[in-house]
Amino acid sequence: MAIAYALDFEKPLAELERQIEELRRIGDERGIDVNGEIGTLEDKLAIRRGEIYRSLTPMQRVQVARHPRRPYTLDYLSSIFTDFIELHGDRLFRDDPAIVGGWARLNRQSVMVIGHQKGRDTKENIKRNFGMAHPEGYRKALRLMQAATRFHAPIITLIDTPGAYPGLGAEERGQSEALARNILEMSALATPIVSVVIGEGGSGGALALGVADRVLMFENSVYSVISPEGCATILWKDATQRERAADALKLTADDLIRLGLVDEIIPEPLGGAHFDPDAAGEFLRAALIKTVNELNKVRPEKLVRRRHDKYAAMGSYADA
Amino acid sequence: MAVMAWFKKERKPRTAPRERLEIPADAWEKCESCGHVDIREKFQKALNVCPECNTHKRFSAEEYVELLTDEGSWRELYADLKSGDPLHFEHYADRLIAAQKKTGASDAIYTGIAKLDARPLHLGVMNFRFMGGSMGSVVGEKIARLARRSADKRIPMVIVCTSGGARMQEGALSLMQMAKTSSAISLMKQAAVPYISILTDPTTGGVSASFAMQGDVILAEPGAVIGFAGQRVIKQTIGQDLPEGFQTAEFLLEKGQIDDVVPRASLRETTSRLLQHMRGAKIKTTAPEAAA
Ligand SMILES: [Zn+2]
Numbered sequence: 001m002a003i004a005y006a007l008d009f010e011k012p013l014a015e016l017e018r019q020i021e022e023l024r025r026i027g028d029e030r031g032i033d034v035n036g037e038i039g040t041l042e043d044k045l046a047i048r049r050g051e052i053y054r055s056l057t058p059m060q061r062v063q064v065a066r067h068p069r070r071p072y073t074l075d076y077l078s079s080i081f082t083d084f085i086e087l088h089g090d091r092l093f094r095d096d097p098a099i100v101g102g103w104a105r106l107n108r109q110s111v112m113v114i115g116h117q118k119g120r121d122t123k124e125n126i127k128r129n130f131g132m133a134h135p136e137g138y139r140k141a142l143r144l145m146q147a148a149t150r151f152h153a154p155i156i157t158l159i160d161t162p163g164a165y166p167g168l169g170a171e172e173r174g175q176s177e178a179l180a181r182n183i184l185e186m187s188a189l190a191t192p193i194v195s196v197v198i199g200e201g202g203s204g205g206a207l208a209l210g211v212a213d214r215v216l217m218f219e220n221s222v223y224s225v226i227s228p229e230g231c232a233t234i235l236w237k238d239a240t241q242r243e244r245a246a247d248a249l250k251l252t253a254d255d256l257i258r259l260g261l262v263d264e265i266i267p268e269p270l271g272g273a274h275f276d277p278d279a280a281g282e283f284l285r286a287a288l289i290k291t292v293n294e295l296n297k298v299r300p301e302k303l304v305r306r307r308h309d310k311y312a313a314m315g316s317y318a319d320a
Numbered sequence: 321m322a323v324m325a326w327f328k329k330e331r332k333p334r335t336a337p338r339e340r341l342e343i344p345a346d347a348w349e350k351c352e353s354c355g356h357v358d359i360r361e362k363f364q365k366a367l368n369v370c371p372e373c374n375t376h377k378r379f380s381a382e383e384y385v386e387l388l389t390d391e392g393s394w395r396e397l398y399a400d401l402k403s404g405d406p407l408h409f410e411h412y413a414d415r416l417i418a419a420q421k422k423t424g425a426s427d428a429i430y431t432g433i434a435k436l437d438a439r440p441l442h443l444g445v446m447n448f449r450f451m452g453g454s455m456g457s458v459v460g461e462k463i464a465r466l467a468r469r470s471a472d473k474r475i476p477m478v479i480v481c482t483s484g485g486a487r488m489q490e491g492a493l494s495l496m497q498m499a500k501t502s503s504a505i506s507l508m509k510q511a512a513v514p515y516i517s518i519l520t521d522p523t524t525g526g527v528s529a530s531f532a533m534q535g536d537v538i539l540a541e542p543g544a545v546i547g548f549a550g551q552r553v554i555k556q557t558i559g560q561d562l563p564e565g566f567q568t569a570e571f572l573l574e575k576g577q578i579d580d581v582v583p584r585a586s587l588r589e590t591t592s593r594l595l596q597h598m599r600g601a602k603i604k605t606t607a608p609e610a611a612a
Binding site: 164165166167168170171172173174175176177179180181183184185187188203204207208210211223224225226230231234235248249250251255256259261307308311312314315316317318319320 | 401553
């Protein structure tokens with residue numbers, strides 16, 4: 001199966017892939033054995049892929065995080081959770097398909113899983129609004145989180161959004177209030193909360209699912225207060241300076257660890273989570289099981305107190 | 321004692337000087353909304369609200385402190401907190417120094433303890449002149465400390481908000497200040513200590529999506545622009561012009577997003593009365609008013 005190398009820095013990989021396909025076609029057509037040559041090229045491809053993916057720039061990581069074939073929340077829900085029952089609606093306005101959630105089992109334990117959901121194609125993206133939720137999406141998420149707390153189940157949130165949707169209806173229905181409420185309530189929910197940035201962690205719209213006891217990031221995910229394009233537009237009036245902005249914003253998983261804002265990095269297969277979604281899923285599953293098990297041992301009141309203390313310590317200032 | 325120099329400086333009485341025959345050109349002020357021209361003193365006496373069209377022009381952070389506290393009662397807290405440059409973000413260090421010079425403030429919020437109608441109050445006032453009132457680590461830390469102090473000492477908190485949002489130059493650290501402030505305010509909710517947030521022009525982004533929208537009561541000044549997304553971004557996203565009055569305080573009131581729109585001249589009294597309700601304290605009985 002050919003992998004579509006869609007990103008600009010993957011061009012050498014796409015070229016090797018093309019050569020392999022070509023060889024294979026010629027071999028088939030003429031009935032000659034080209035396995036040796038193909039093997040050599042495939043080795044070369046794997047080495048090159050490793051080289052490229054081991055030294056991604058911040059902007060390249062943003063591109064991988066946004067990759068159209070990257071696994072999304074529903075993919076992980078079907079690959080590493082069982083017994084998933086999706087629950088819909090905020091009970092106030094409508095169901096927002098940009099956020100999905102419901103009961104599921106992780107290693108036999110009932111958990112509440114909530115995550116942003118992007119679409120795979122244009123049609124689905126229109127439905128999912130490219131993973132940009134309206135207030136009702138955040139209100140549904142809070143409703144489900146409160147239900148989880150009531151029934152003593154851990155909450156797992158999967159973060160993958162460019163940001164909360166900036167539109168007329170979203171503003172009318174109180175996007176600010178919805179985000180502010182989730183952030184406040186999550187800080188005090190008396191049940192374990194684990195958040196994982198699986199792709200794009202876009203600003204307040206990400207944080208509104210991301211106040212947690214443990215925050216994990218996939219190796220090629222990003223978490224930022226503003227998109228590199230938005231930052232470049234504001235600072236230099238030029239969205240094409242996004243590389244410079246991505247460097248400056250310190251938005252990679254390594255950066256966030258260094259800043260003390262996330263707890264753990266989940267590795268990805270070489271070539272990114274989209275290159276081998278099953279392997280990515282296994283890494284995620286292992287990290288979640290370990291983390292949830294640790295949190296299960298802590299009394300809820302203690303979890304909440306620790307969570308408050310953890311956020312109270314985030315910041316960089318001098319107290320002269 | 322942490323009484324600020326600006327505080328003493330601002331203590332001048334708000335009375336107009338004797339009328340002079342010659343009024344110097346720079347003593348006049350023009351309202352940008354309706355074109356009304358008046359003596360600057362008159363604008364000042366009206367708390368920088370146009371006497372003709374009621375447009376609420378910007379009011380300084382120092383002036384809000386004066387407006388919302390009993391004279392001489394204000395004591396600034398956490399004044400020494402200074403921002404770092406954790407990302408070594410280009411020009412951030414210089415911009416901080418420039419903003420400190422320009423405003424005389426250490427960062428984009430004053431926090432302190434004061435009295436309002438003889439009752440203790442924790443007050444935070446954001447300063448739009450300091451990097452657009454953006455929230456970085458210092459703003460987050462000051463609000464979080466003030467809120468925790470409120471919960472501990474059972475002193476109500478009022479925050480006058482104005483901000484373009486999170487401070488980009490601090491990256492994800494500034495984003496996390498939304499969680500930090502919210503977590504501290506949740507402690508106040510648990511302790512049932514009242515918090516009033518007052519939204520002034522403009523209040524957007526990470527500030528509106530955190531403590532600004534978490535008040536037990538949320539008030540806004542007339543005409544203030546309040547919202548999550550900036551208008552330029554929304555226009556770009558939806559590809560059409562925004563309706564008249566979109567994201568104004570009046571719009572938010574109509575949509576059920578805030579408790580009331582309160583003119584600047586009534587802010588002090590409204591805040592004081594609300595706090596008395598939420599404290600459960602009795603309003604002092606006053607002698608019946610004489611018929612006018
Ligand atoms: Zn006017």
